[in-house]
Amino acid sequence: MQDKPQVRAAIYCRISLARIGDTVKVDEQELVCRRLAHAKGWAVSPEHVYVDNAVSAWKHTVRRKGWEAMLDAIRRGELDAIIVYHGDRLIRQPWDLEILLRLAQAGTLLASPTGERDLGNPDDQFVLRIEAAVAKREVDNTSRRMRAKFDRLAEQGISRLGGRGGRAYGFEPDGLRVRDTDAIVIREAAGRVLAGEPMGAIVRDLNQRGVTTVTGAPWTHGSLKKVLTKPRMAGLLSHNGTIVGPAAWPAILDRETWEAVCSVLAHKASAYDYASNARRYLLSGIARCGPCGQPLAVRLHSKGRQLTGYGCITPGCRKTHRAMHHLDEYVIGATLALLGDEEVRKRMQPVAADTGPLVAELHKVSARLEQTLAEFADDDDLGPDVLRLTVPRLKKRIAELRTQIAAAQVPTVLDGLWGINRDGWDGLGLHRQRAAVGALLRITIRPSRKRGPGFDPSTVELKPA
Template identity: 30%
Template sequence: MYAKRRVSSGSSSGPLRASIYCRISLDATGQGLGVERQEQACRELCGRHGWEVAAVFVDNDMSAYSGRRRPQFEALLASRPELIVVWHIDRLVRRTADLARVIDLGCDVHAVTAGLMDLSTPSGRLNARNIVNFAEYESEHKGERQRAAGRQRASMGKAWWGSRPFGFEMDGGHRDAEADALREAYAGVLAGASVAKLARDLNAAGHVTTFGKPWGPASLRPVLLNPRNAGLRAYDGEVIGPASWGAVVTEDVFRAASRILSNPARGKGGQGPAAAALLTGIATCGVCDGEVKQNRRYHWKNKDQSYAVYVCKERSCASVPVEYVDGRVWRAVTEALPDPAFHAAWTDQRPAEEADVAALQDESRELRQRLNDTAEDYAAGIFTRDQARTITTRTRNRLAEIEEELTCIGNTYDLTSVLGDVDYVYEQLDDMTQDERRALIRAIVERVTLHPRAKGTKRLSPECVKVEIRTASSSDSG
């Protein structure tokens, strides 16, 4: 029920206290000039009517239609104003849900461009709803036009973005220093570095986002996952073909990094805790095939001494000291890496893997073009809705299959890239971070299984830790 608290004509208790609200959807310059002009006009209106300006609430560079929280709009409602003064009603609300909240305040709204909007009467509320309904329609219609234009630009492969992306100029050319930094970041992802570490490295090198802010995991991760960096055009999260601008990294590097960053076990944006030990998430229990975790055990002779162990998460089937397991696995890796037979197997495999990847990527591009053609043909009336839906469903299903095949090949392909300079990798073994060591282990080791000690003994033996090194044939089997 509407309960009006004050009237706009004033009262014997003194002048009305007006709350001014200003908003602009897009402040291209960042200087707030649009909201300053609104505030000046509102203050002049208050002066003509003898209203006291009690407070000014400003939401700059913020849409009233998007549904995002407007902090100053919320503060205005919480202040229980006597009178709201705005430039135009659509500066205050563009959604019927927000209008209902303003009506519940029980105060008038006065717009510089339209005069008093008396929300205490049915006709006043009807007029307000009509204005907001039309504004809501205009926002929806504008969104449809923008989406259509965006897809058309994407389908043409032209460089277009609202603000300059990191690594690029507005015309699609590269900004060399930033492009080099992006390449280093992708190399870091493939080497096992966390997104948080990569963000710190960018900041240490003097790089900031294109908005002038320091890098963090939340801002860097979406940049690394953007197909734009591989010279691919995308619309609404879907890659639809090659772009006209040059790639910062190859599609193979981008896909490999995307697989790593999109792995749910990794966590979002590199913000999760680092792996507690070298082999958590890699080693498994040899009895139940379950995951293992790091824990601590007390020495059986001295209860005051404890040591770290890997133990089966579910049943505690096996418990083996971390130091012993890490040593056995790392030794197996360092011995396998320079082995000529091991290296030759992977080197021989690389040309076949490259051919498979290229063929799948070509097919993927053709299928994405088919999706675009189907949409255009449906719009032109060549296909019925059911026909277009059938073609789209089958095409998307095949695209999903291709992504799975590329993922299966990915481990092999990534490893051949690592082993492409085996001498350099071998030289860096002692200086590797834990993240880098984990990445190398995942690439070279097929499986690490932990087994209980032999019955009746507390002595460790090689049988407690089994390490299976990858071969070309084992990876090829998926």
């Protein structure tokens, strides 16, 4: 009598987040499944263990890579059975079950410690569909209860913290007390944004200093922008994307500063053409060639820094080249001299536009929006029409005011640099140094008739910006 072939089984493990009740870790799930496979005499090869760690199965838009890989193996005919810790680890939505049933052949088994089903058997399919419908109802009920909870919290001026770091950046885990070390970083970053410094430069500086997000990850352009533009930073409560009033926690940034930061970041406004985060050298793109007028580029030399310099790379010209270490030192000296000149400071002091009326109107329109939402949200008779007509108009005006505030901002990278010495200069980031040089000087390099080592300052033309 021919031996029955051994069942080829897959193990599927998934956990979303412990805070919603999923407390059995995927490695523990796998151990339970392996014991079950051993008891049944089924074979599980290493490539047929599929894991989706910290992935929800509630939303059909969320990709489960382990789930998709397992389906591919079923399509290829590599599996006779699937083992799971519990059915809801595999299926939380009816469409998941239908996909699985469509791919499975008669005799394909689904096993867990609570029992076994044949995916090709109509009676088992009927039971599985009922279980999937019950799971979907549980998801919908949980979602409804959570939304109601967050609505009640919003009415009290409290919002959920969100994220996986256990707290909102800038605040303690209770969400109500400010964490001072974070607040210092937020205020510093906001000030640097309003001073015209590129976000990329700020992010790199924070990462180089070892400042991290709440999860311990390095900052990115997106994560820093998200933190700075959160209404929470201004002590405001946002519900469903709309500011609904003052929150129960203190502000880290005052309302005017926060609005200005949001406006600048939303429109990427910059008053200077040197605010590029792609530069690695002090004068590249700033110093220009005298004969052709084009910006000089860095020309590296394999034999060392002494031969690396700024040179013209324009076809038909290429007449200018200066050693980097000589030209940098010369320009730094001139820059520090100007930063110590009180007359230059008075002449370059920016005259900022008065944004007070714009900010005042912004507060007024925002308050009107908050009042409208609060007054008509529960009015079944007039509410839908009032909100449909009024809310878009108020939001449009808020967007217009933020655009005007951003345009009125007068960033200056020279704030805090007047009277700086060489030690202070060396402590600045490269982008801040480049910004200061570009704000103070127009640099033109003329061809030198002198050959050999040395530096001829007569070929360097420095004019006030």
